[in-house]
Amino acid sequence: GAGVSQSPRYKVTKRGQDVALRCDPISGHVSLYWYRQALGQGPEFLTYFNYEAQQDKSGLPNDRFSAERPEGSISTLTIQRTEQRDSAMYRCASSPMTGGNEQYFGPGTRLTVT
Amino acid sequence: QQQVKQSPQSLIVQKGGISIINCAYENTAFDYFPWYQQFPGKGPALLIAIRPDVSEKKEGRFTISFNKSAKQFSLHIMDSQPGDSATYFCAASMKGAQKLVFGQGTRLTINP
Numbered sequence: 001g002a003g004v005s006q007s008p009r010y011k012v013t014k015r016g017q018d019v020a021l022r023c024d025p026i027s028g029h030v031s032l033y034w035y036r037q038a039l040g041q042g043p044e045f046l047t048y049f050n051y052e053a054q055q056d057k058s059g060l061p062n063d064r065f066s067a068e069r070p071e072g073s074i075s076t077l078t079i080q081r082t083e084q085r086d087s088a089m090y091r092c093a094s095s096p097m098t099g100g101n102e103q104y105f106g107p108g109t110r111l112t113v114t
Numbered sequence: 115q116q117q118v119k120q121s122p123q124s125l126i127v128q129k130g131g132i133s134i135i136n137c138a139y140e141n142t143a144f145d146y147f148p149w150y151q152q153f154p155g156k157g158p159a160l161l162i163a164i165r166p167d168v169s170e171k172k173e174g175r176f177t178i179s180f181n182k183s184a185k186q187f188s189l190h191i192m193d194s195q196p197g198d199s200a201t202y203f204c205a206a207s208m209k210g211a212q213k214l215v216f217g218q219g220t221r222l223t224i225n226p
Contacts, residue, residue, distance in 0.1 A: 003158070033212075033213065033214075037213075040217055040218075040219065041218060041219065042203045042205070042216025042217055042219050043158065043203075043214070044216070045213040045214050045215070048212060049199075050214060055212070056211075056212070056213060062167070072206075074221065091157055093157075097213070098158065098212075101146040101148065101163070101207050101212065102148075102160060102163070102213075103160070103214060104159075104160065105150075105157035105158045105159070106157050107155075107156060107157050108157055
């Protein structure tokens with residue numbers, strides 16, 4: 001079956017612009033997670049949703065970062081007024097149940113801020 | 115604060131040998147410990163996972179050994195193959211918290 005998909009796969013933007021990253025989880029998965037992965041490092045948690053409710057946003061670096069999942073399926077991570085330090089791989093993962101730990105990752109969006 | 119420490123950073127093993135990657139954690143509230151395998155250009159893929167009520171879990175050539183008292187767990191890859199060459203991440207999560215805390219990763223190379 002289809003896995004987690006993310007779009008765009010690559011995004012180059014100028015400093016100060018807003019960007020929106022999209023995640024389409026595995027069909028039927030109720031939990032959705034956003035992580036950020038620096039080169040050569042493990043993914044770092046940003047936020048997660050159970051259905052449409054944002055359960056934990058403690059990993060969002062600052063208020064320029066926000067995420068939504070209005071219908072409990074597709075999610076969007078938005079970064080406003082991008083800065084060069086925002087350049088990274090942004091990964092989405094989904095899980096079939098709330099409270100479950102098995103997370104399945106997508107291919108990621110490589111964001112480069114120039 | 116790094117809650118999961120992984121070693122070594124890189125590892126080279128001959129084909130047919132045993133690859134061993136270690137992780138140590140600090141938070142005793144962690145109750146789920148997965149290992150992920152990541153190939154270049156791909157997302158991390160769940161490989162095997164363990165909970166602290168067992169000391170070992172084996173799936174094919176992959177085994178997790180868990181030492182609760184030492185707060186350590188390790189991944190063993192038996193009969194390592196060139197196709198196992200990838201970056202491996204350990205992780206941990208707490209009951210009810212769901213988010214995963216990852217180690218720094220180990221780049222494994224299996225020489226033919």
